[in-house]
Amino acid sequence: MSDSAPSESGTPDPSGDVRLWLIDASAYIFRAYHALPPLTRKSDGLPVGAVQGYCNMLWKLLREMKGEGGPTHLAAIFDHSEKTFRNDLYADYKAHRPPAPEDLVPQFSLVREATAAFGVHCVELPGYEADDLIATYACKARDAGGETVIVSSDKDLMQLIGGGVVMWDPMKDRVLAKDAVMEKFGVTPDKMIDLQALVGDSVDNVPGAPGIGPKTAAQLLGEYGDLDTLLARAGEIKQPKRRETLQIHADQIRLSRQLVTLICDAPAPEPIADFAVRDPDSATLAAFLEKMEFRSLARRVGDGKATPLEPAPNGRPRALNAPVAAPRHAPRPATELTVPETFDTTAYACVRTIDELKRWIARATEAGVVAFDTETDALSSSHAGLCGLSLAVAPGDACYVPLTHEAEPRAQSGGLDFDGETPPEAIDQIPMDQALALLKPLLENPAVLKVGQNIKYDLAVMARHDITVGPIDDTMLISYVLEGGVHGHGMDELSRLHLGHEPIPFKSVCGTGKSQKSFRHVALEPATAYAAEDADVTLRLWRLLKPQLAEERLVTVYETLERGMPAVLAQMELTGIRVDPDRLKRLSSEFGLKMAELETRAHEVAGRPFNIASPRQIGEIMFGEMDLPGGKKTASGQWGTDAAMLETLAESHELPRVILDWRQLAKLKGTYTDALTEAADKTSFRVHTSYQLAAASTGRLASSDPNLQNIPIRTETGRQIRQAFIASPGQVLISADYSQIELRILAHIGDIPELKAAFKAGLDIHAATASEMFGVPIEGMSSETRRRAKAINFGIIYGISAFGLAAQLGIHNSEAGAYIKTYFERFPGIRTYMDRIKGEVKQAGFVTTLFGRKIHIPAIHSKSGAERQFGERAAINAPIQGTAADIIRRAMMRMPDALAAEGLETRMLLQVHDELVFEAPEAEADRAIAIIRRIMEAAAEPAISLSVPLVVDARAASNWDDAH
Structure with missing residues (x-):
């Protein structure tokens, strides 16, 4: 084949053996930005989340394309800039696009620097969009007889497909060729320009033909052949609205065609010959990654020249090749940090025979470490049915064991028989009882480590089948210990962050909304790909993250505060707590009647009826009609009616007070009395909450489905709800609550002699604080004086301001400021502690609890002064709240064995921050309370010897409220 014509630079472009890959970098940047949580560089707070995501994606691509047959x-x-030649054609082109996010703007230049550091050419051209340059280079390669792969899934580029040009979506590992375009849009790639001209683009403000969507456009083009013919014969169209639209907007449609058409003759800034694939310069790449503080990525990248451990036959991503069988690897030591292999979900095994399952069990036993995951037909571990489970013994070496899959029921044919459905077809799989009998020794084998992601769920599911899984590691909790507060710890997010891999979404195998089906009805091939991938990802994450615990000196934190919690919580969730459904129904009825009374009163005060549940109507009445002071409109143009606004107005106006009371009852009714009735098991009348271990950066647990941690304690309605939580016949509930644990921790951490002395003497700490501040004796102290000291005591822990204290106590700002000033004068150690913490968090970006848990505070390096102040307040509180959370975790992990050692049947049911709730036989309640107090009060030991005693209030009663 002859050489191509010289390029504008005078350098000849390569001939037909060119295999050109063009990365749509702008799409990469925005996908990285939106796929990952905000991330800042620890040293200076520079936003780098998009850069890190981009680097992970680019490195993954560079690994996968290595080898013969690659590019x-x-x-x-x-993209060089927003303004291009298209703005000269149409001034409003892209006019409605919002500006780039503020924290993304400084990352654009860093992404270009990253691209160069990885040895990839960066190309851009003023006045042209990236898509035009991609089109130009693709056309040059095509005209020279070469091939082009466009790394993108952008529909705007699909018009280029054909003649040696394909697209590849790396997130879905899918080739987009002619068939894919036809499948998605109903037209071939050569018709995409005409289709886009008709449909328009709201994002780019391409007008198109109003009211014509992709399906209609494809239908019209299929009937008339092309856009010009369609517009010329528009008068023949039978539908009046469609005919008029095309006739009236013909010029607009033609303009849209100009706007969406990519040009193939842009002045190419560099010849294709300059894009020859090369390895990155190891020193340059290492320096960039070090500057960005991407140390995990630096370890994976090494010198930047590593080839993937499992390349496709011709070096390209698997989507560009015929499927191949995945080679099996001997297990490697967990501490060996290698670049993870590429993912090939088609290579996972579906285990459907006893012999094959035995082979996998033998391999897992030999490996000593196996990733393990369950698939179920519901979210609640206490009621979900087991569909199957997956195992992974090495990266890329995973399987799925279906257990109870069945075909979706089909309606009787003919449409006349309504008596039932045809029975589901039998699926070839191992009977569940036989499979679990074989798996039980493996899952309970103390010599084999079972690794899971949020393994608490899997422990609970398997416990219902009489399998006690252990020992375990949890990648979610390892990540939580390493970077609590930096990002989320779900599997998909960790996979994107650390492996540069987008796992198969659940909705792609089960659907969404009304069309969503049970995992039990998913065909075995997609079920295997989805389930085995979860185990594969989990094992890779474990191999990558577990060694970092030692590197960061956080092994003790993980082992003493996290590793034992999944088993404890799984058992608590399975046990649940009993409720009285009749009492809950009565409360719902009472709340409903009271809400109706409040709604009637609100209408009377307003002078007319309105929807009390509508913030818009409330705002219109209060600020538009009644002209109440302080009204502010939100970004949507509506009046703001949040709780803070209503509480301020409620001091002097009745309507906002009535609305607040109505909202409180509506929340209690919807969130608790109604929801708990629905959530209670119809046989046992027990509700089973779900605890989140990695929800709060401080180590506090969260509760959901239903949330049992936010029931009001001090209000009468909250007490009524707690009274509906009852013990089983012959049992009592025990509530054990740490007394003022956070103030005690503050006294220890801040070394406050006055507070420590008061706690050791067993004094009323709030009265003692008031006596110290205001110079009044404890005896005979007024309740108001004590209340003010209490507000300051707790407010200081959360960094309360004079304004906030004034609002809470109903006093002037100056008086509140004087109180705070006096407080710090009487307790100078607290100010010293606060100043020390502020300095530490600004330098390190995190604070630590007494037990060594790191709590990262990204806001401390924000460009926003308000966010930095928030970060300072969070940093002051975090070691206190986090230490309290660590202490109760230590108590919870010790409690089951302590109770069992005394031969007690008492069971732990709930954790509500500083409180534990138990159910015990009446006859052993006193003994149980003694053990519970002993374990909780000594939970910090021997790791920490607190200078103030921990005190636990515990009592037993027939319901939760009376026990509290």
Whole structure:
């Protein structure tokens, strides 16, 4: 084949053996930005989340394309600026696009620097979009007889497909060729320009033909052939509205065609010959990753020249090749940090025979470490049915064991028989009882470590089948210990962050909304890909993250505060707590009647009826008609009616007070009395909450489905709800609550002599504080004086301001400021503690609890002064609240064995921050309370010897409220 014509630079472009890959870098950037949580560089707070995500994606691509048959030339194409030649054609082109997010703007230049550091050419051109440059280079390669792979899934680029040009979506590992375009849009790639001209683009403000969507456009083009013919014969269209639209907007449609058409003759800034694939310069890459503080990525990248451990036959991503069988690897030591292999979900095994399952069990036993995951037909571990489980013994080496899959029921044919459905077809799988009998020794084998992601759920599911899984590691909790507060710890997010891999979404196998089906009805092939991938990802994450615990000196934190919690919580969730459904129904009825009375009163005060549940109507009445002071409109143009606004107005106006009371009852009714009735098991009348271990950066647990941690304690309605939580016949509930644990921790951490002395003497701490501040004796102290000291005591822990204290106590700001000033004068150690913490968090970006848990505070390096102040307040509180959370975790992990050692049947049911709730036989309640107090009060030992005693209030009663 002859050489191509010289390029504008005078350098000849390569001939037909070119295999050019063009990365749509702008799409990469925004996908990385939106896929990952905000991340800042620890040293200076610079936003780098998009850069890190981009680097992970780019490195993954560079690994996968290695080898014979991969690209010969590679470039990343960027948008240079927003204004292009299209703005001269149509001034409003892209006019409605919002500006780039503030924290993304400084990352654009860093992404370009990253691209160069990885040895990839960066190409951009003023006045042209990246898509035009991609089109230009693709056309050049095509005209020279070469091939082009466009790394993108952007529909705007699909018009280029054909003649040696394909697209590849790396997130879905899918080739987009002619068939894919036809499947998605109903037209071939050569018709995409005409289709887009008709449909328009609201994002880019391409007008198109109003009211014509992709399906209609495809239908019209299929009937008339092309856009010009369609517009010329528009008068023949039978539908009046469609005919008029095309006739009236013909010029607008033609303009839209100009706007969406990519040009193939843009002045190419560099010849394709300059894009020859090369390894990155190891020193340059290492320096960039070090500057960005991407140390995990730096370890994976090494010198930047590593080839994937499992390349496809011709070096390309698997989507560009015929499927191949995945080679099996001998297990490697967990501490060996290698670049993870590429993912091939088609290579996972579906285990459907006893012999094959035995082979996997033998391999897992030999490996000593196996990733393990369950698939179920519901979210609640206490009631979900087991559909199957997956195992992974090495990266890429995973299987799925279906147990109870069945075909979706089909309606009787003919449409006349309504008596029932045809029975589901039998699926070839191992009977569940036989499979679990074989798996039980493995899952309970103390010599084999079972690794899971949020393994608490799997422990609970398997416990219902009489399998006690252990020992365990949890990748979610390892990540939580390493970077609590930096990002989320769900599997998909961790996979994107650390492996550069987008796992198969659940909705892609089960659907969404009304069409969503049970995992039990998913066909075995997609079920295997989805389930085995979960185990595969989990094992890779474990191999990568577990060694970092030692590197960061956080092994003790993980082992003493996290590792034992999944088993404890799984048992608590399975046990549940009994409720009185009749009492809950009566409360719902009473709340409903009271809400109706409040609604009637609100209408009377307003002078007319309105929807009390509508913030818009409330705002219109209070600020538009009644002209109450302080009204502010939100970004949507509506009056703001949040709780803070209503509480301020309620001091002098009745309507906001009535609305607040109505909202409180509505929340209690909807969240508790109605929801608990629905959530209670119809046989045992027990509700089973679900605890989240990695929800709060401080170590506090969260509760959901239903949430049992936010029931009001001090209000009468909250007490009524707690009275509906009852013990089983012959049993009592025990509530054990730490007394003022956070103030005690503050006294210890801040070394406050006055507070420590008061706690040791067993004094009323709030009265003692008031006596110290205001110089009044404890005896005979007024309740108001004590109340003010209490507000300051607790407010100081959360960094309360004079304004906040004034609002809470109903006093002037100056008086509140004087109280705070006096407080710090009487307790100077607290100010010293606060100043020390502020300095530490600004330098390190995190604070630590007494037990060594790291709590990262990203806001401390924010450009926003308000966010930095928030970060300072969070940093002051975090070691206190976090230490309290650590202490109760230590108590919870010790409690089951302590109770069992005394031969007690008492069971732990709930954790509500500083409180534990138990159910015990009446006859052993006193003994149980003694053990519970002993374990809780000594929970910090021997790791920490607190300078103030921990005190636990515990009592037993027939319901939760009376026990509290």
